[in-house]
Amino acid sequence: MTGPRPTPVQACRRCLLPATLPGLAFTADGLCDLCAATGEAEAEAERVALRARLDALYAAHRGTRPYAAIVAYSGGKDSSYTLKHLVEEQGLRCLAITVDNGFLSAGTLDNCRAVCAALDVDLVVFTPSRRFTERMYRASVERDDLHAPAAVKRASAICSSCITLINTHMLQRALELRVPIVAGGYLGGQVPRDGAVMTLRPGRQARIRTALVNRFVGALGEGARRYFDLPGAAEGDPEVVVVNPMLGVALSEEAIKAALAPLGWRQPTDTGLTSTNCRLNDLGVYLHSRRHGFHPYAMEIAEQLRGGTISREAAARKLGTLPGRGDVAWMAERIGLPADAL
Amino acid sequence: MSAQTVLAEAMAPAEDPAVKEAVRDRIRDFAAATFLVGAGEVGPDTDLFEANVIDSFGFVELVSFLEQTFGIAIEEDDLTSPEMATLAGIERVVTGKLRQQGALR
Ligand SMILES: [Zn+2]
Numbered sequence: 255m256t257g258p259r260p261t262p263v264q265a266c267r268r269c270l271l272p273a274t275l276p277g278l279a280f281t282a283d284g285l286c287d288l289c290a291a292t293g294e295a296e297a298e299a300e301r302v303a304l305r306a307r308l309d310a311l312y313a314a315h316r317g318t319r320p321y322a323a324i325v326a327y328s329g330g331k332d333s334s335y336t337l338k339h340l341v342e343e344q345g346l347r348c349l350a351i352t353v354d355n356g357f358l359s360a361g362t363l364d365n366c367r368a369v370c371a372a373l374d375v376d377l378v379v380f381t382p383s384r385r386f387t388e389r390m391y392r393a394s395v396e397r398d399d400l401h402a403p404a405a406v407k408r409a410s411a412i413c414s415s416c417i418t419l420i421n422t423h424m425l426q427r428a429l430e431l432r433v434p435i436v437a438g439g440y441l442g443g444q445v446p447r448d449g450a451v452m453t454l455r456p457g458r459q460a461r462i463r464t465a466l467v468n469r470f471v472g473a474l475g476e477g478a479r480r481y482f483d484l485p486g487a488a489e490g491d492p493e494v495v496v497v498n499p500m501l502g503v504a505l506s507e508e509a510i511k512a513a514l515a516p517l518g519w520r521q522p523t524d525t526g527l528t529s530t531n532c533r534l535n536d537l538g539v540y541l542h543s544r545r546h547g548f549h550p551y552a553m554e555i556a557e558q559l560r561g562g563t564i565s566r567e568a569a570a571r572k573l574g575t576l577p578g579r580g581d582v583a584w585m586a587e588r589i590g591l592p593a594d595a596l
Numbered sequence: 597m598s599a600q601t602v603l604a605e606a607m608a609p610a611e612d613p614a615v616k617e618a619v620r621d622r623i624r625d626f627a628a629a630t631f632l633v634g635a636g637e638v639g640p641d642t643d644l645f646e647a648n649v650i651d652s653f654g655f656v657e658l659v660s661f662l663e664q665t666f667g668i669a670i671e672e673d674d675l676t677s678p679e680m681a682t683l684a685g686i687e688r689v690v691t692g693k694l695r696q697q698g699a700l701r
Pocket of ligand 1: 266267268269270271285286287288289290556
């Protein structure tokens with residue numbers, strides 16, 4: 255596939271994915287192989303098909319249970335929009351669950367409460383042991399065996415660990431409360447394209463989970479098991495459908511924020527450079543960019559460029575905005591990283 | 597896409613060693629580019645889950661790659677089969693399905 259390259263490609267001319275992203279090949283005219291494989295019309299057709307699939311799923315579960323869906327609610331703009339979409343446009347009764355990882359910006363929980371109040375949604379805030387999460391973040395930086403090698407393409411190691419804990423918690427609660435749908439606010443690039451709708455049967459798909467639990471327990475001790483294990487098939491192998499509705503939504507960041515304003519959602523002012531809810535993102539971005547030579551948001555920004563929901567200038571600005579050592583030192587210290595880790 | 601063309605041109609039953617080889621190469625190339633593991637790091641019988649090569653997102657990517665590239669349907673029984681945990685097993689699943697279809701699309 256890769257043609258001769260007269261000059262080395264620095265980044266894809268369409269989606270700005272950098273040549274430093276591992277596993278990526280470029281065509282002779284400067285397109286990455288992901289862009290070369292999917293045209294704009296195909297991407298739009300995919301999105302339409304996905305929306306139809308999601309609509310059918312929602313219709314099947316509307317009003318059938320006390321809660322039709324659990325929303326992994328970070329309080330950021332994307333999961334806030336996801337919650338609004340499911341409640342207002344799809345008519346699903348949702349339970350919002352926010353995981354407080356100890357680094358949420360001051361305004362985040364206010365946003366969670368305001369949006370849930372406006373949408374008439376029940377909210378649970380789960381705060382895992384601070385000592386455990388700080389050890390987990392430190393291990394995420396210091397070890398390279400917690401996540402599969404390809405995870406570096408999607409997120410920083412810190413974010414990957416946090417996301418794994420959060421996703422598992424949502425599944426645990428869904429299985430416990432018999433909620434058929436778990437919705438995340440992930441964007442294209444943060445999860446695979448086919449990650450928009452995934453059916454999970456924990457009892458029958460135990461192999462990947464067992465390997466994951468063993469890695470976290472190996473690194474962090476038996477105490478990790480409660481955060482990463484799922485109940486097995488004992489209860490008739492219930493099925494949970496994991497959805498990421500944002501993969502079917504083509505809205506710019508500005509449009510999303512404008513839609514959230516009437517619900518009382520406000521852009522927090524202390525989230526650092528790279529997030530609308532979590533301050534720890536900046537430490538993840540800082541370490542990831544230095545270690546791997548590309549921004550951990552490169553994949554999702556590439557998807558937004560392909561989908562036309564971000565301008566080239568805004569995308570380049572995001573990719574070029576990196577936190578400095580002084581922005582992140584306090585977080586590194588709090589999770590116990592030695593000073594030379596930065 | 598390109599593998600589909602190669603295989604369509606072959607239009608041969610899956611027993612054809614050249615087709616088996618094409619299937620193997622295509623899967624290896626995909627695994628190398630997607631899971632970022634070199635040929636030397638993972639053997640045909642390495643358990644890809646235990647070796648931390650494929651996580652749950654990776655598995656989703658693998659399944660849709662197989663379905664789209666080879667024009668086959670990965671069924672629920674395949675998803676839970678231990679065959680899906682190794683490169684050699686995945687090749688057997690694919691060639692088995694191609695054989696069932698009588699010819700390669
Ligand atoms: Zn591209």
